[in-house]
Amino acid sequence: xxxxxxxxPTRWNDNDQYAHxxxxxxxxxMDTTINTWLIGAGLRESGTIALCVSSxxxxxxxxxxxxxxRVVLRTGRVGTSSVTWNLELHRGGxxxxxxxxxxxxxxxxxxxxxxxxxxxxxxxxxxxxx
Numbered sequence: 195x196x197x198x199x200x201x202x203p204t205r206w207n208d209n210d211q212y213a214h215x216x217x218x219x220x221x222x223x224m225d226t227t228i229n230t231w232l233i234g235a236g237l238r239e240s241g242t243i244a245l246c247v248s249s250x251x252x253x254x255x256x257x258x259x260x261x262x263x264r265v266v267l268r269t270g271r272v273g274t275s276s277v278t279w280n281l282e283l284h285r286g287g288x289x290x291x292x293x294x295x296x297x298x299x300x301x302x303x304x305x306x307x308x309x310x311x312x313x314x315x316x317x318x319x320x321x322x323x324x
Contacts, residue, residue: 196322200227202263214256220263221251224281224295227265235319242310244299247276251295255285262286269323275309276300277320 202223210216225246229237232244257263263283270278278298282291301312312320 196268196324198227198231198267198323200230200265200267202226202265204257204259204261204263206259209259214258215261217251217253220253220283220293220295221249223263223265223283224249224251224279224297227267227281228279228297228299231267231323232316236313236316240313240316241304242301242313242316243304244277244301245307246297247300248298249296251293253293254290255292257285257292263292266291267323269320270296272312272317272320272324274311275302277312 204215204219208215208219237244262285264286266282266284268280270280276298278296281295281297283293283295284290285292300309301316302308303310
């Protein structure tokens with residue numbers, strides 16, 4: 195199984211009043227990782243956009259500034275016009291994830307916002323992460 199990994203440094207203001215990184219930062223790290231990968235895989239050139247229609251996150255352990263998140267992205271399910279992404283967030287090089295997440299993107303025409311098939315070149319890139 196192939197995967198894409200990206201580092202996401204935490205910032206001082208990411209800590210909340212409980213002295214750990216707030217849950218919204220986990221979503222920001224996952225969304226940034228997915229979109230960085232999609233742009234690198236040719237999303238802008240594909241003539242489509244990807245809209246998040248569903249997301250979720252399970253938290254296993256807290257992290258705090260100055261920890262660095264290591265986000266691991268894999269493709270889960272690939273449909274005709276949608277992709278389910280599976281993500282793991284780790285504290286730096288630690289083995290066990292501090293959180294696991296899932297995003298579902300639907301590929302749509304940017305004008306009509308109606309679903310379209312995943313463009314073939316992008317589909318090939320997506321399938322390499324399975």
